[in-house]
Amino acid sequence: MPSFQILISDARIVQPDGRVHSADIVLKDGLISEISHSGDPSRADRVIDAKDNFVLPGIIDTHTHMGDPAFPEREDFTSGTAAAVSGGVTTILEMPSSIPPVSDPAAFTSRSNRIAGRAYANIGLYAGAGFDNLSEIEPMSDQGAVAFKTYLQRPPLGREREHAGMHAYDDDQIRETFSVVSKTGKLLVVHAEDDATVSRLTSKFRDEGRNDMGSFLESRPAAAEVRAVKRSLKVASHLGAGTKLGIAHISTRNALELLAQYKLQKSFRIYVEGRPDYLLFDEKDALRFGAFLKTYPPLRTKKDRAAIVEAINRQTIDYFGSDHAPRTRGEKQIPDLWRVPAGTPSIEILLRTLLDLVSKKQIELASIVRMQRTAARAFGLSNRGEVTVGSIADLVLIDLKSTCRIESDRFQTRSKESAVVYDGLKLTGKPLITIVGGRIVMENGVVLKETLGAGQFVQFSQVA
Ligand SMILES: [Zn+2]
Incomplete structure (x- = not known):
């Protein structure tokens, strides 16, 4: 009779500070119950020989748009989380x-x-937290919201309904929204693009009849992000120590510099999120791929990309979110570029993009590990984000060495036909096995359908 479910033998574990050691990891009742040098295979249901590969904390993707239940043709929680575990x-x-x-x-x-x-x-x-739903914020916090989201720019054309109750435009609205959210002790994550700049340029180019990717890129300049980040920092700094500001998908070098300075002051908490597309592509790729690489904010320059890598190493960037935004191929081919929904189905390349940077020695594996711990703390996911005894057994076994080309038709996302931008990318490093709550949900690229339900609703449960 086995006394525990899974033994992962000969695993390498890297600590957030970079120390590495080899051990056997025992999983029992959904938890990591033991990390030692003497796991006994005869007492396990299943033995995974890690063959000296690394076991990381399961990746916490801080930013997705599965959209469930509104757009089943794009994705739902089942297809979207199949894609998630397939990517570690x-x-x-x-x-x-x-x-x-x-x-x-x-x-x-x-x-x-x-x-x-x-x-x-x-x-x-x-x-959502916006100037028009202030009284709903505290009740949703009590329901277990992990954080709040506010957009500082108007909703995209035709998508106003999806975005109700998550906008703040002028300083007063932003201040009010911030102050209500900061009372909940949770993070207010802003999408930082200056509304005045983006709205003015968008209408101007539309009126001129421009409909090309170059105009789209110009309509959301780097300065719009910097302005919105500056404004959020200013408002948050007036609210004092309890405030937690999150900046979603940072894209520019100048905004990163500003954030690095404010982080040094430590007058309030700032969390900065990275996004894999900004590491894989720049504006030239956006021109080449057109609407398939239309994202908010848009792709930037090579210098901005380099600044993002540097910000990972300096810990100005705290964690990564894929910003997985599944769209059908048809939606990406709408003739009016301004109406094409923005976003890419990126969850399956999130971890691989970061591992590839590790293989190129641009970042440390420990940075990926540290990001999971930071994300768990920022969003109140207690007992997650770390490979330690007593933690929930959310893990990913990775192969750091093998290189393969991405084939989007093997993706799990229902929107894989719009994932063409990733086709042919040569990335080194990939997830081999994903474990959720002590259950193997993905093994060697195959999502195990019988484990549907392993994923749970997680609520904010600790104050970071
Ligand atoms: Zn987003």
């Missing part, structure tokens, strides 16, 4: 934009009710 992601934090938008308690409940039994990876929910 064990927890996704889902953004509130959808129909209904998650900006009141009823919508929060209806969305959280869709998780049990339908997910391979854990799902935590953001809630």
